[in-house]
Amino acid sequence: MWPTGVIRRDCEVARHHPGLLARELGRAAGEHALGVPRAESFEALARRAPLPGVRALVAAIGRADRHGAPLGPALSALATQARTDRARAAREAAARAAPKVQLVVAALLVPGAMLLIASALLGALTG
Numbered sequence: 421m422w423p424t425g426v427i428r429r430d431c432e433v434a435r436h437h438p439g440l441l442a443r444e445l446g447r448a449a450g451e452h453a454l455g456v457p458r459a460e461s462f463e464a465l466a467r468r469a470p471l472p473g474v475r476a477l478v479a480a481i482g483r484a485d486r487h488g489a490p491l492g493p494a495l496s497a498l499a500t501q502a503r504t505d506r507a508r509a510a511r512e513a514a515a516r517a518a519p520k521v522q523l524v525v526a527a528l529l530v531p532g533a534m535l536l537i538a539s540a541l542l543g544a545l546t547g
Contacts, residue, residue: 444469458485473502 435446444465451461459482466478480494 441469441474444474473498476501 448461448465452458462478462481466475476498480498481491483489484491484494
């Protein structure tokens with residue numbers, strides 16, 4: 421059986437945090453409160469929200485339940501991994517954007533500079 425404290429925390433997350441995941445955690449806690457086995461309600465959560473982070477969360481909660489280990493270190497590791505993944509994705513997006521920025525600069529700046537030089541030369545030749 422899942423610890424009652426975990427159920428209360430799920431309900432608190434749903435009550436105090438906006439977003440779909442918080443609502444899904446609240447739904448899983450509500451299903452468990454109605455008698456659905458906790459593991460079954462979390463598997464349903466993982467099916468409704470098929471994201472790698474959700475699957476990892478469900479697996480961590482299941483491991484903590486089976487082995488009686490504290491859940492805090494596992495959640496901390498998941499949070500660290502999520503932040504690392506988000507930072508890597510931001511770096512990759514920035515790396516993909518750099519050539520596009522260079523293309524825009526080259527396409528606009530070079531012709532503009534050439535027009536400026538041509539107008540100065542034209543003014544010097546005619547003036």
